[in-house]
Amino acid sequence: MFNAPRRTAGTSLASSAFLNNSSSGGVGGFDPLAQSTPIPSTSGFGEVDPWSAVPSPALSGTPRREEVNDAELALPVPSNGSITAREGLNQFISDPPSLYLSLADQLDPSGSGYISLASVQRLFLTSRLPASTVEKIIGVTARDQSSLSRHELFCALALVALAQTSPDSSEISIERLSSSLLNLPLPNLSTTSPSPATPGPETSPHGFAVTPGVESASPWDTAPRLNGNGNGTSNHYSQPGMASADESIAEKGYWKKLEKVEVSLIPEKEGWFLQKYQIESDKRNAGALSRRYTDFVWLLDILVKRYPFRLLPSLPPKRIGPDATFLETRRKALKRFINMLVNHPVTRDDGALNVFLTEPNFEAWRKRTKVSTDEESASKRLTPAQEMGIPADLEEKLGLLRDHLPALLASYQKLVVLAERSLARFQAASADASRIALSLRTVGEEMPVCCYRCVPGGGHSCSLCVGVGRGLGEVGESWTRVAEEGEQRAVAILLGNIEALKSQRDLYLAFRDLFIRHDKLSKDSVESLGKKVETRTKKIESLKTAGKPGWEVEVDKLVAASDTDTASINTLLARRVFVRACMWHELAVVFHSRQAAQATLGWREFAAQQEAGDRALVGIWQALKDRLESMPVE
Incomplete structure (x- = not known):
């Protein structure tokens, strides 16, 4: 029993319907990072904290790239058992519209047959679809974690067109697409070249044209803005119904x-x-x-x-x-x-x-x-x-947050897994850099020894071999510095980015547990006590009307009991108001400010660390380049 996550006080399995919302995460079972949306349990972390430190495996049903015939996608058969819809979709992506071919040629100018996920993402961002919908489309179509084939891209483009015509992202599926091919319009995407470009007044940071007239405000700018009437509108804290000014x-x-x-x-x-x-x-x-x-x-x-x-x-x-x-x-x-x-x-x-x-x-x-x-x-x-x-x-x-918590938790768990994978890659690259440095030093030492012109025992030495050996030693020294820089960068990622992501995830977990406790502990007996008081009141009136001997004593007992219950009702009603005030304070003051500040500060620190690390690497290679100018060639 000690190996099981401990139960947090005040939690319950059957607490809220939103806990079982497995479709809110957007990608469902097609996401290679998680087999399903994390299912919250009675423990504080549930299944959203990978204590085993083992990366989430890919789905067992995901075929390997070399085992799939790309001429026919491994699409799921519709639930009605007919394969007509599947055959129609395979025929559609085998002979797609000319726009599909044009976009594929732009994304794959070399004709390799594969398009990187980064290029596909840049293109799909011009569709103005929600990021969760784009993530689901890529998760449904991409069998590889790094690229899409042309046929997979055609299927993804068709899903984009379907998503642009259907506001409900839950309807984005292969089955729905198979039944909508006859009336499927072309996707509304920018046809600007998707190669990365320097952001300018008419170019987005992703290299695509930006629609003129659309304001691109900084997400961190909270200064008052002018509305259509020229009046300044303040930030969210001054809007009616928000938290009090003193608390904010x-x-x-x-x-x-x-x-x-x-x-x-x-x-x-x-x-x-x-x-x-x-x-x-x-x-x-x-x-x-x-x-x-x-x-x-x-x-x-x-x-x-x-x-x-x-x-x-x-x-x-x-x-x-x-x-x-x-x-x-x-x-x-x-x-x-x-x-x-x-x-x-x-x-x-x-x-x-x-x-x-x-x-x-x-x-x-x-x-x-x-x-x-x-x-x-x-x-x-x-x-x-x-x-x-x-x-x-x-x-x-509160319902807005309750409905979106599963998606937020799933997204942050994927971010944590990806950050831990990045850390593992940094550590592996650092280890490889150390091995490269050792091998280069070995080559630099052995080269003069095996040269026929060099005299063993410290006699005559070949200037060419000695110079090249010394140069290789300097290259090895640079790789050693790269390895040390990589280790420092890995520590920075571990201490900074991963912990910042987990802190943000812990905040969402805390609100999920708060919802659970609220659903369980906010219930009271006001209604039942009110019925008791009402029943006693009627009984008191009947005793007074009957006027039987000793009715005064009985009435006094009933009045005393009613007074006690009325006091309890008033206390419970005051508690109801207090509970509402607590929930509002946690949502508007605590959660709202921390959700924004933790995300902003975490990524600011990460960006600063990445910039410092890149500058250090540039300095290492620039210094090596200058030193190797004197390395002999002949």
Whole structure:
């Protein structure tokens, strides 16, 4: 049971319909990175965190390139069992419209028969289809992870035309295409050459022409813009029904004052297998403290009971006999866990969290201290401004996020897998660069030794062989520097890009778990208590009308019970309002700001690291080029 992901408090399997929405991810079972849209489970991470560190395998049914006859696509037979539709589609892509051929010739000027996914993507971006639809089309048609054949491209173009005529992306399938060939229009795409071009006033960054008159605003520009009447429109925080101005202003620039908690492994284990972690905050003067995994579990259980309607991160799973890779992965997850808690505007001030981060003898403190687990609605009261700030259409706003969470989670999981693959490639390239350096040094040393003009024992030496050998040694030295730069770049990707992607994914996971807890814990007994009060009221009236002896005593008991239930109803109604306020605060203030800031800052840092790495490599090769000018040729 220890190897299974732990159950997060307050979660349930049968919680929300959106958890089973397997079609929202866009690519479904055709995506080579994931066999299906991740199915959230009762654990915090479910099946969206690859703890095994093994890349997701390709589908077993995906044929290898050399095993497929490209003259006929391996298309699925329609569900009605007829192969007429399939034969019609194969005939269509074997004799496509002239526009299809023209686009294929532009994308494949060398006539190799294969078009890179990057070129296909640049072309399909001019269709103005949603990215999820384009991703699904490529996933349906591409059997290779790097390119499409011409016939696959023809099928993809037909799906683009179908998608442009059908607003429902769920209808984009081979079966639907097979039945729509007779009335299928030509795809509306730009016929500009798809070769990359320098972005100009009339060219997009992808090399295609941009429709004149369409404003291309920076996605990070939040300055007020002029509308059609010339009036400035402010950003989203000032729109009616959004979060209050005080809350929004308080959260602006939160990322500049983040508290950072470091979590590191303690080499010495407690007993035979209990692993301890060292935690240290940069804003709580408590120094380095040791904590066990069960201490993190205790903290989450307390916070879930106190703040069931707040965004709370999930814990990584537990395992008996974990290896070093698992421990390191869990350490990083615990670091993301605690840093999300200390930077949440509500939980960062919690007493239990503060004790967790500052108490040296935490285990002894837990044994002697009884911690309150009362829900925050029992002690906190909303101000009139906070109550008025809850929008009437809150359920609709939450429903938008609820419907799109599966697609967001699936996309971020694919990004994590791809980033980990990139890391593996960097590490492999660095290792190969080291091997190249060693081989070059060996050649440089052996060349003078085997030369017939060189005298063994340090006598006469051939200047040509010695010079070439020295030059090869300098090439080997440059490859050594390339290997070192590659290792540093791999670490930067690991510490930066991958963790940033996982932090963003953890945010979506936290809201998914919040929906689960809300569906389970927001229910109350207001309606049943109201019926009891109504029944007692009728009984009181009947007793008064009957006027039997002793009716006053009975009426007093009924009135007292009704007063108790009425007080409970008022408390539960106040809790309902408080729960709505919590959900609105988490959506409009916490989630909204962090979703944007984490994505922007993460990719800014990644771009800066890539630029620095590329400049370092350019410097290495430029210096080698200058040194090799003196390397002899004859």
